[in-house]
Amino acid sequence: MKKLKPFDYVIIGVVLLVLIVAALVVTKKNKFSKSPVEATETIEFEVMFKGVSLTDNKIPFVAGEKSFITIRNVPYTELEITRVQFAPKKYIVQMPNAKTPFLVIDDPTQPFQYDFIITLKDEAKITADGAVAGGNKIKIGMPIVLEGYNYRLGGTVSNVMIPGWKSDNSQNSKPTQENNMKKDDRE
Numbered sequence: 001m002k003k004l005k006p007f008d009y010v011i012i013g014v015v016l017l018v019l020i021v022a023a024l025v026v027t028k029k030n031k032f033s034k035s036p037v038e039a040t041e042t043i044e045f046e047v048m049f050k051g052v053s054l055t056d057n058k059i060p061f062v063a064g065e066k067s068f069i070t071i072r073n074v075p076y077t078e079l080e081i082t083r084v085q086f087a088p089k090k091y092i093v094q095m096p097n098a099k100t101p102f103l104v105i106d107d108p109t110q111p112f113q114y115d116f117i118i119t120l121k122d123e124a125k126i127t128a129d130g131a132v133a134g135g136n137k138i139k140i141g142m143p144i145v146l147e148g149y150n151y152r153l154g155g156t157v158s159n160v161m162i163p164g165w166k167s168d169n170s171q172n173s174k175p176t177q178e179n180n181m182k183k184d185d186r187e
Contacts, residue, residue, distance in 0.1 A: 083119035
């Protein structure tokens with residue numbers, strides 16, 4: 001048998017190291033092979049469109065139909081519209097009555113202006129940081145464009161709903177702001 005040279009020991013060491021790393025990756029015992037995706041779920045998210053000019057009697061969005069979406073100026077796919085909510089622009093009128101200090105009515109100066117909330121459904125990967133669809137994290141405030149046969153409107157995500165996953169906020173409550181300011185001692 002030939003005598004091994006120092007270079008041969010280096011080659012044997014590298015081969016053993018590669019085999020150990022491969023075994024760790026296959027058994028998922030290292031921190032590098034851990035996938036950030038916890039699950040794949042069907043999510044729903046709401047997109048708000050403010051001040052949409054609409055002179056036709058028909059609403060362009062229909063629940064059950066599909067609409068093509070663009071996320072951050074990158075075309076994504078067609079998604080199903082699951083719910084459509086809309087209201088005409090509102091106007092606040094101050095009232096002299098102490099019990100009802102103001103009244104909210106349709107704005108007569110903008111008769112063709114509407115606000116829409118469109119709910120869309122998609123399959124998304126759920127990570128510790130939220131839902132990911134089309135390589136983008138779906139979060140409140142993200143710009144989205146919906147495009148259909150006779151419309152192309154830009155809006156922002158206003159709610160993300162992941163069924164079965166815990167949420168810190170109740171879906172029926174309105175956002176609140178806690179006042180953490182201390183009162184001045186002089187008052």
